[in-house]
Amino acid sequence: MRTISWCGRPLRGLAAALAVALVPLWAPSALAQPADLEVVSYMLPLGAGGRGTQALAGEQSSARLASLSQQRQAVASRMAPETVGPARAWAPVSRVPSGAAPFEAMSAAGPAAVGATKVTWPDPPRTMTAEECRKGLGTDKAFFVKSRFAVCSGAVFLQTWLQNKRPVGQTQFVVLSVGTIAAKSREISFQYHFTDMAKTSNVKTGGLLIKTSPKIPQKWPAAAKVTQGGNVPGATSFDQLAKMKTFKHTVKVASKQGSKTDDTVFAVYEPVISITPPPGYTLNGAGGKLFMLAPRWDKATYVSRDDGAAAFSYLSTLTYSSKTGAPEKAVAEHIKKAYSSPGATKPVNPAKKIPGQSASNPLNRLFRDADRRKKNRNEAIKVCEKNWGKKYSQNNKYQCDEFPFATTYQGAAQSLSEPTAPKNNFSAMPLVTADNRDAGILLGQFMTKNRIVDGKDDGFIVKIK
Numbered sequence: 001m002r003t004i005s006w007c008g009r010p011l012r013g014l015a016a017a018l019a020v021a022l023v024p025l026w027a028p029s030a031l032a033q034p035a036d037l038e039v040v041s042y043m044l045p046l047g048a049g050g051r052g053t054q055a056l057a058g059e060q061s062s063a064r065l066a067s068l069s070q071q072r073q074a075v076a077s078r079m080a081p082e083t084v085g086p087a088r089a090w091a092p093v094s095r096v097p098s099g100a101a102p103f104e105a106m107s108a109a110g111p112a113a114v115g116a117t118k119v120t121w122p123d124p125p126r127t128m129t130a131e132e133c134r135k136g137l138g139t140d141k142a143f144f145v146k147s148r149f150a151v152c153s154g155a156v157f158l159q160t161w162l163q164n165k166r167p168v169g170q171t172q173f174v175v176l177s178v179g180t181i182a183a184k185s186r187e188i189s190f191q192y193h194f195t196d197m198a199k200t201s202n203v204k205t206g207g208l209l210i211k212t213s214p215k216i217p218q219k220w221p222a223a224a225k226v227t228q229g230g231n232v233p234g235a236t237s238f239d240q241l242a243k244m245k246t247f248k249h250t251v252k253v254a255s256k257q258g259s260k261t262d263d264t265v266f267a268v269y270e271p272v273i274s275i276t277p278p279p280g281y282t283l284n285g286a287g288g289k290l291f292m293l294a295p296r297w298d299k300a301t302y303v304s305r306d307d308g309a310a311a312f313s314y315l316s317t318l319t320y321s322s323k324t325g326a327p328e329k330a331v332a333e334h335i336k337k338a339y340s341s342p343g344a345t346k347p348v349n350p351a352k353k354i355p356g357q358s359a360s361n362p363l364n365r366l367f368r369d370a371d372r373r374k375k376n377r378n379e380a381i382k383v384c385e386k387n388w389g390k391k392y393s394q395n396n397k398y399q400c401d402e403f404p405f406a407t408t409y410q411g412a413a414q415s416l417s418e419p420t421a422p423k424n425n426f427s428a429m430p431l432v433t434a435d436n437r438d439a440g441i442l443l444g445q446f447m448t449k450n451r452i453v454d455g456k457d458d459g460f461i462v463k464i465k
Contacts, residue, residue, distance in 0.1 A: 038162040039208070039277040042069035043076075043155050043288040046174065047139025065158065069285065072155060075142040076289040081359045082145060082314040085266045085457040086220045087294035098143035099136040100317070101125070119327045119438045121445035124316075125150050126180055130193040130246075133176045142291060148311045148450050149181040153291035156196075157210075157273065161203045161281075169201035171208065171238060175273060177290060181310045187252040188295050188310050190214065190271070192232075197242040205238035207278025210287070212271055214249045220266040224257040235276060253297040255308050261368070262453050263299035266313060268292055300453045302367055309451060315362055316450040316460040318443065323465075330431045331439035335403050336464045338427040345427035346387045352425055354403065355410045362459035363408040365452045376402070376411030383412070383428040398430035405443060409456065 042065045078094040079087060124147035128136075133152035136144030144152045154176040161169040176193040192212060199205055211234060216226055230249040251269065258265040273287035299308030320332035338345050342352040356363040366373055380402035384392050392398055404410040404426055412428065414421040452458050 036162075036164045037281040038165075039275075039281050039283050040160045040162065041275050041283065041285040041287065042066065042158045042160075043072050043273070044068050044158055045072050045075075045140055045142070046134065046137050046154055046156055048156055048158075062160070065160075066285075069288075072142075073288050076155075076291055079292055079294065080143040080145070080314060083294045084315055084362070084459045085294065085296060085313040087218075087266055087268050087292075087313055090218055090268055091292060094142065096140070096142065098145045099138060099141040100144075101136070101146045119441055121442050121449060123183075124148060124450055126182060128152060128178045128180060130176050130178065130191075130195065133178050133193075145312075145314055148314055148316055150179070151293065151312050151314070152176060152178040153293070155273075155288070155290055157275070157287065159208070159275070161201075169199065169203035171197075171199040171203060171205055173197045173210070173238065173241065175212075175290060177271060179269075179293060179295075179312065181312070184304065184306055184309055186254070186297055186308060186310050187250050188269075190230075190249045190251075190269075191246060192249065192271075193246050194241045194244070197238065199238075204278045204281075208238040209235040209276040210238060210241055211235040211274045211276070212247075212249075213274065214251075214269065214271045216251065216267055217270055218268045221257070221259060224253055224265045224267075226267065227252045227254070235274075251295065253310075255297075255299045258297065258299070262455075263297075263308060264453065264457070265297045266457070267295050269295055298451065298453055300451070303448055303451050303453065311451045313458070315359055316446070316452060318446050318460055318462045319465055320439065320442075320462065321465050328435065328439035328442055330435035331401055331403075332464050334401055334427065334429060334431065335462060338403050339464070342427070346429065347383050347424040347426075349422075349424040351422070352427075353422075354425065354427065356404055356408075356460075356462045358461065362461050363404055363410050364456050364459045365447055365454050366407050366409050366411065367454040372409075372413065372417055373406055373411070375413035375416060376406035376408075379412035379416075380406065380426070380428040384430055388430050392430045396433055399433045399436040400428055401431040401436045401439075402426055402428045407443070407447075 048068050075094055078092045080098050081094050082098055126149040128146055128150040133144055133154060136146065137154055142153055154174060156172065156174050159171045160167055173194055174196040178191045179188060181188050212232055228251055231247050232249045233247060253265045255263055270292045271290045273290055275283065275287045277283045294313040295310060296313040297308065297310045320328045320335060322329055322332040322336060338354045339357055342354055343350055355361045381400045384400035402412050412426045415423040452460055
């Protein structure tokens with residue numbers, strides 16, 4: 001028979017029974033242990049998230065979330081494929097094309113407004129709403145380029161809350177960053193939107209801190225001074241951000257700090273989202289770099305005779321229409337032929353591959369070297385005279401149209417100035433003078449309104465619709 005004792009004295013009856021019952025509660029192995037509290041954070045593409053609490057209803061495995069987060073982080077460490085200038089070589093270039101604004105049909109409200117005596121290229125858009133940004137990014141894009149003056153990026157941040165390695169809740173927020181530049185302005189405005197903030201269960205979102213830290217890790221020239229402004233908050237709780245919803249960051253570079261000729265300053269803009277869990281929790285994973293953008297400032301006097309302005313250092317797209325009634329229709333059809341059937345164009349070159357079709361092989365504006373522009377024209381005219389006769393113009397009824405344009409470094413005489421460039425890598429043919437003139441007017445306005453500057457640090461591509 002077992003004897004229960006207390007301080008050396010035996011206990012019997014009810015006292016012994018209570019003592020037996022209490023032993024498990026006081027045993028060292030049965031003492032209450034502190035909970036293992038953890039927040040696991042993932043940065044995901046927009047397509048992996050959703051709108052509101054419904055986004056958290058469907059479960060995804062932690063391995064799947066980790067894989068998606070790793071992919072999104074990799075994209076954030078790359079430059080957009082449309083990047084031009086020194087920033088293009090600063091980091092690897094993304095293989096995923098950016099979202100782009102849709103083409104509008106040629107009309108008074110489209111790329112060219114047609115008047116009785118003139119054609120006009122429209123002003124590029126300079127504003128963007130958060131909803132436009134989301135729509136432009138879709139489910140798989142890291143960047144959306146509406147124009148050189150309106151771009152955006154975004155990501156979903158998802159947190160799984162664990163207690164003793166078991167999920168007890170989730171939180172989510174979406175960050176959209178919209179960069180815009182007003183006309184004739186050297187200031188770039190980044191509007192940050194925190195949307196779709198949702199949670200499940202009673203997780204401690206009041207203690208979950210989120211911090212946005214915009215950084216400029218590189219400038220060309222390095223000595224250029226960047227002035228920053230706005231109302232970016234410090235570390236702010238999830239609950240506070242849900243009420244705040246949006247804030248702004250601005251960057252500006254004054255003139256007379258850039259490279260010679262056009263006073264250009266290039267930079268890399270990189271916002272970082274960091275997350276701090278509530279006291280008592282450990283963090284697994286983190287926030288992340290949202291994206292890398294490439295702002296540029298210039299004072300090219302052939303673009304505008306003021307203090308210069310800012311732009312995003314991305315390729316612009318010149319879209320010509322081949323539709324009936326479009327003033328540039330004849331030139332558009334010529335370019336389309338040069339792209340699709342280069343071997344059928346003049347001069348004859350079986351290996352001809354016309355540039356200007358992709359971000360990897362764009363066209364570059366040629367402005368300052370008037371002699372080289374003249375050589376481009378002369379080489380094209382030689383081809384027209386050789387194949388259509390010296391009187392091809394028929395008293396100026398026709399002009400010799402060439403592509404790539406004479407106002408680009410890739411024009412007909414490129415191989416004369418650049419010995420390594422391929423010879424006869426262009427197309428020339430006579431076109432009606434009025435059609436050629438109108439297309440040229442549109443080209444000039446396009447380059448001016450998009451602040452395309454001379455040289456290989458800027459560029460554009462041409463598409464035909």
